[in-house]
Amino acid sequence: MSMDCKFESALEIFVGKWKPVILFQLFTNGTMRFSQLQKAIPDISKKMLTQQLRELEYHDIVNRKMYLQVPPKVEYTLTEYANNLEPVLNAMWEWSETHLKHLSELYGEERAQGDRT
Amino acid sequence: MSMDCKFESALEIFVGKWKPVILFQLFTNGTMRFSQLQKAIPDISKKMLTQQLRELEYHDIVNRKMYLQVPPKVEYTLTEYANNLEPVLNAMWEWSETHLKHLSELYGEERAQGDRT
DNA sequence: CGGCATCCCAAAAGATACTG
DNA sequence: CAGTATCTTTTGGGATGCCG
Numbered sequence: 001m002s003m004d005c006k007f008e009s010a011l012e013i014f015v016g017k018w019k020p021v022i023l024f025q026l027f028t029n030g031t032m033r034f035s036q037l038q039k040a041i042p043d044i045s046k047k048m049l050t051q052q053l054r055e056l057e058y059h060d061i062v063n064r065k066m067y068l069q070v071p072p073k074v075e076y077t078l079t080e081y082a083n084n085l086e087p088v089l090n091a092m093w094e095w096s097e098t099h100l101k102h103l104s105e106l107y108g109e110e111r112a113q114g115d116r117t
Numbered sequence: 118m119s120m121d122c123k124f125e126s127a128l129e130i131f132v133g134k135w136k137p138v139i140l141f142q143l144f145t146n147g148t149m150r151f152s153q154l155q156k157a158i159p160d161i162s163k164k165m166l167t168q169q170l171r172e173l174e175y176h177d178i179v180n181r182k183m184y185l186q187v188p189p190k191v192e193y194t195l196t197e198y199a200n201n202l203e204p205v206l207n208a209m210w211e212w213s214e215t216h217l218k219h220l221s222e223l224y225g226e227e228r229a230q231g232d233r234t
Numbered sequence: 235c236g237g238c239a240t241c242c243c244a245a246a247a248g249a250t251a252c253t254g
Numbered sequence: 255c256a257g258t259a260t261c262t263t264t265t266g267g268g269a270t271g272c273c274g
Contacts, residue, residue: 010213088208096127
């Protein structure tokens with residue numbers, strides 16, 4: 001097993017289109033309900049959100065707490081193990097800020113905000 | 118455009134199955150030829166490697182230098198702008214180390230090295 | 235050597251409808 | 255509210271062959 005493979009398989013746990021965004025939300029807001037996450041991430045479908053949360057849960061990154069009541073209520077929190085991911089998420093956040101400025105410089109400030117076309 | 122969307126679109130530039138691994142290689146080794154990258158990342162196909170490199174090039178993360186000679190020689194390097202990604206890659210690397218230890222603790226040291234089954 | 239073009243299959247993900 | 259189930263579409267990515 002090569003070094004890259006280990007690196008890659010460790011990344012699989014949280015990279016992808018949605019996981020960083022979900023994790024970022026949970027890091028920022030702490031405990032969140034399913035519907036809260038949906039609102040916070042409008043472009044994700046219910047199916048995807050469920051699926052991604054299940055995978056994160058499987059890998060001991062998020063905790064799922066279900067209240068047996070009507071209507072149902074499910075809360076998601078980060079596990080203690082997820083704290084190890086905080087530096088990555090922070091670095092990603094910094095990068096996204098930097099990248100946005102980069103785009104502004106390339107295409108002009110006003111475009112970067114309105115984002116037409 | 119929501120905050121998440123900006124975050125997400127910034128991530129799109131380098132997350133995915135292969136980009137972090139490619140970037141990690143370039144950060145570690147500096148300038149690399151196409152065939153060097155192929156050797157370093159055995160599981161990637163020529164097609165994928167080309168494709169991922171083109172996308173990284175498009176986003177000003179890697180630089181492609183082509184020598185007009187026979188046989189051809191193409192060298193890839195990171196751009197200056199790519200330095201902004203270094204903290205992310207480092208954090209990812211740290212995480213992968215941490216995660217590997219985590220697995221060792223769960224399943225035992227010897228298994229984590231030999232990795233049978 | 236470092237690609238690109240084409241074909242093809244499998245996996246991912248969207249849409250919609252239904253449920254405890 | 256927080257999901258499943260099903261179906262369909264889109265995408266990812268492997269295999270092969272050709273080319274400058």
